[in-house]
Amino acid sequence: MKPTLLLLCRLPDSFVNRLGEHFDCQLHWALDEVQFTALAPKVRGVVTAANASVPRSLIAQLPALEIISVLGVGYDGIDLEAAREHKVRVTNTPGLSTEDIAEFAMALLLCAARQIVNADRFVRRGDWATGRYPMTPRVFGGRIGIVGLGRIGQAVATRAEAFGMAVAYSGRTPKPDLPYRWCDDVRDLAASVDFLVVCASGGAETDGLINRAVLAALGPRGVLVNIARGSIVDEDALLEALREGKILAAGLDVFGDEPHVSPALKALPNVVLTPHMASSTEATVQAMLDLVFANLAAHFAGEPALTPVN
Known part of the structure; x- marks a missing residue:
């Protein structure tokens, strides 16, 4: 069975399709409260952007969560203390942009x-x-x-x-x-x-x-x-x-x-x-997407993440 990922940010369709070959991808914004409540116990990974928030309350709602993979360098929106308490790995994509x-x-x-x-x-x-x-x-x-x-x-x-x-x-x-x-x-x-x-x-x-x-x-x-x-x-x-x-x-x-x-x-x-676009070049975004995928793939293969934050 494919691990379930909760996508908190909008990603290129081609990348979502790539993820979908290996993971069961669920779009957070497309879920109503009942659907999210039913899905939450199955979520093993979260993909989010550097400017998004993953608070303690969300981490607590996902008891099976193992990894949060951040598309970007910053991770100040992630509650790292909550992630540590729940033994959740956090990764980002540093140095590429x-x-x-x-x-x-x-x-x-x-x-x-x-x-x-x-x-x-x-x-x-x-x-x-x-x-x-x-x-x-x-x-x-x-x-x-x-x-x-x-x-x-x-x-x-x-x-x-x-x-x-x-x-x-x-x-x-x-x-x-x-x-x-x-x-x-x-x-x-x-x-x-x-x-x-x-x-x-x-x-x-x-x-x-x-x-x-x-x-x-x-x-x-x-x-x-x-x-x-x-x-x-x-x-x-x-x-x-x-x-x-x-x-x-x-x-x-x-x-x-x-x-x-x-x-x-x-x-x-x-x-x-300007609309938070400093890192948004085609070459950099593709490299960042590749690293998000590589971190997820490594984690679910039982290998160390490439760019761990915690």
Whole structure:
């Protein structure tokens, strides 16, 4: 009998079909309460996305659960303590999207600072016929601060160096093997740079880390980019900073209540908004899907998972 998988996120049809050759796949959103209650005791595996939630309450409802396979790097939505208590293996797909996310961070930085989206609208409206577009800040040679210098943060730093930028960073501890300036306080980091790029992990430790004080320190010519987790940035503080000119602009690929984005944010001209797509290249997504499958296949074959989290 095929092991039963509960799919919590939408996946490409081709991948669902591939899974279906080896597993009994059930779509969580297609089940009503009665159907879910009947299915729950049979579920041995869960497949979910990095921005989804697998709380203690759901884990407790699945007594046969053995593995949660996350499509993505982040797993802050998974209750790891509950998973440990219920002896549930958690896996993710790390390292595959690093380059894509880093290049997207630089794309957002350039779009926000050089106002590329607004300039495109300027041309389409026919405004160019009435005069030139206003000048924008220079990016080359600027100062960039990276919040979280893990794999993605380091890849951003490499790209920033190609733009002649001075790189500084904050994190739990300094990395003496890297040639960048370390700040032990995010506010101090923000005060010393032109561009602040958030690459930190989500979770309670970083919740609301980018707050009013940090944005005030970044200043009226500063640009914020977030390709990490929406929870890291205090959205109300960011709205205030953008509206009142306390920072110049922002580029956001992640939000606190995805896929819902604040109408107030959407109304602002000085923020570039994208739908959590930094890692969404064809090559990377396929590699991530392959790793999700490989982790599931290994587990149910009685072998160690390839990329365990716990």
